[in-house]
Amino acid sequence: MKFQDLNLNAPLLNALDDLGYTQPTTIQHKIFSVIMSGRDVCGIAQTGTGKTLAYLLPCLRLWKFSKDKFPQILIVVPTRELVKQVTEEIQKLTTYMNVVTVGVYGGVNMKPQALEVQEGCDVVVATPGRLLDLVLDGSLKLKSIKRLVIDEVDEMFNLGFRTQINNVLDRLPAKRQNLLFSATITEEVEVLMNNYFETPERVEAAPTGTPLENINQFLYHVPNFYTKVNLLELLLTENADMSKVLVFTATKQMADDVFEQLDTKFPDQAGVIHSNKAQNHRFNTVNRFRDGSYRFIIATDLVARGIDISEVTHVINFDVPDEPESYIHRIGRTGRADKNGISITLVTEREQEYLAAIEGLMNYKVPVIPLPENLIISDELTEDEKPKVRMRETLIVLPKVSESKGAFHEKLAKNVKVNNKVSHRDKMMQKYGKPKTRGKKK
Numbered sequence: 001m002k003f004q005d006l007n008l009n010a011p012l013l014n015a016l017d018d019l020g021y022t023q024p025t026t027i028q029h030k031i032f033s034v035i036m037s038g039r040d041v042c043g044i045a046q047t048g049t050g051k052t053l054a055y056l057l058p059c060l061r062l063w064k065f066s067k068d069k070f071p072q073i074l075i076v077v078p079t080r081e082l083v084k085q086v087t088e089e090i091q092k093l094t095t096y097m098n099v100v101t102v103g104v105y106g107g108v109n110m111k112p113q114a115l116e117v118q119e120g121c122d123v124v125v126a127t128p129g130r131l132l133d134l135v136l137d138g139s140l141k142l143k144s145i146k147r148l149v150i151d152e153v154d155e156m157f158n159l160g161f162r163t164q165i166n167n168v169l170d171r172l173p174a175k176r177q178n179l180l181f182s183a184t185i186t187e188e189v190e191v192l193m194n195n196y197f198e199t200p201e202r203v204e205a206a207p208t209g210t211p212l213e214n215i216n217q218f219l220y221h222v223p224n225f226y227t228k229v230n231l232l233e234l235l236l237t238e239n240a241d242m243s244k245v246l247v248f249t250a251t252k253q254m255a256d257d258v259f260e261q262l263d264t265k266f267p268d269q270a271g272v273i274h275s276n277k278a279q280n281h282r283f284n285t286v287n288r289f290r291d292g293s294y295r296f297i298i299a300t301d302l303v304a305r306g307i308d309i310s311e312v313t314h315v316i317n318f319d320v321p322d323e324p325e326s327y328i329h330r331i332g333r334t335g336r337a338d339k340n341g342i343s344i345t346l347v348t349e350r351e352q353e354y355l356a357a358i359e360g361l362m363n364y365k366v367p368v369i370p371l372p373e374n375l376i377i378s379d380e381l382t383e384d385e386k387p388k389v390r391m392r393e394t395l396i397v398l399p400k401v402s403e404s405k406g407a408f409h410e411k412l413a414k415n416v417k418v419n420n421k422v423s424h425r426d427k428m429m430q431k432y433g434k435p436k437t438r439g440k441k442k
């Protein structure tokens with residue numbers, strides 16, 4: 001199957017040619033005709049399957065030039081990184097078209113974004129909160145929207161955007177096509193579709209919970225945090241093929257800690273991103289990773305979700321996520337668009353139960369690799385890893401009253417205070433054999 005086999009037009013085919021894409025991925029060719037037919041669609045696809053292009057191609061194919069200032073296509077995504085990425089993708093695909101695309105997201109001044117949408121545009125890519133703000137503020141008019149895409153909807157619900165999504169959906173024209181993409185179809189996603197979609201056709205890139213076939217998964221059993229750091233250091237030192245490595249941690253603190261440990265050993269080769277880092281820092285870090293100046297970045301699940309970096313050679317799960325779906329999302333960052341990738345997970349005793357849940361969801365047992373012989377096993381523990389010291393409840397037995405010596409017993413010799421003060425008069429008596437006064441008081 002080639003892109004030429006799809007009902008695409010010359011401007012899009014030329015743009016695809018420029019991008020060097022020749023063959024559509026599974027989801028891209030499966031979903032194309034369904035979207036072209038105008039039906040509502042529920043795409044079950046993880047990142048890495050080529051799902052962005054899967055909805056962009058038919059949406060842009062169906063787009064018609066209009067003198068209208070108001071946008072026809074609305075794409076809602078959970079993070080600002082994803083806004084940037086999707087906007088860039090559209091700009092590349094529309095090189096030979098007259099399409100104006102605007103990306104809007106929170107955390108920055110709204111004024112310039114408001115002005116940009118007011119000037120007129122065809123496609124808007126937005127995070128839910130900022131989108132609603134722009135609509136309520138009157139800058140963005142939704143009356144011409146013909147196609148709505150809600151991408152990574154499961155993540156949007158995780159982030160608590162349900163109210164904003166419902167609010168936006170309530171304000172859209174009734175006659176429109178709805179497209180929704182999610183890695184997992186939860187009950188909340190079902191409710192959303194029941195309320196707002198018209199008998200959506202389901203298209204699956206891979207059944208829910210099934211990892212991509214082109215990702216080789218492995219794991220190491222590691223005793224603690226510092227041994228994990230040693231192992232990561234060793235792997236990066238000994239494997240030159242680890243050229244674009246995405247290291248995941250569950251928390252911002254852990255991301256900073258791992259970065260601190262590795263930055264000295266690999267100066268200028270590592271970056272760290274999480275939601276406490278300024279947006280510019282996040283964009284710059286991702287760009288340096290993308291262009292290869294950083295060999296690896298350490299990221300939390302949330303910010304890593306939206307970033308598109310092709311050819312990530314290895315995903316390293318520094319910890320095991322407690323939600324099995326997060327694991328699927330994480331490893332989906334490698335092996336993108338039918339390329340092979342490797343995922344390595346570092347598992348401590350405590351994380352075994354999370355691993356069991358992941359393996360249960362995937363119905364796949366991740367192969368275990370023995371620890372390298374030259375790995376230094378640390379016995380240092382983090383505060384979190386230290387066993388919690390429980391105070392033993394000691395029963396204090398008081399002596400019976402009859403056994404007690406009462407309050408007036410003799411003091412122990414060492415506790416007996418002796419008054420050694422010698423009076424001036426006695427001192428004088430000892431020295432001169434007679435009392436000597438200091439003289440009469442006046």
Ligand code: AMP
Nearest residue numbers: 021023025047048049050051052310337
């Ligand atoms: P996505 O799953 O949409 O996040 O896309 C994953 C990556 O695959 C992105 O970097 C896309 O640019 C790339 N990609 C998407 N479709 C294709 C294709 N047909 N051929 C090669 N690369 C693609």
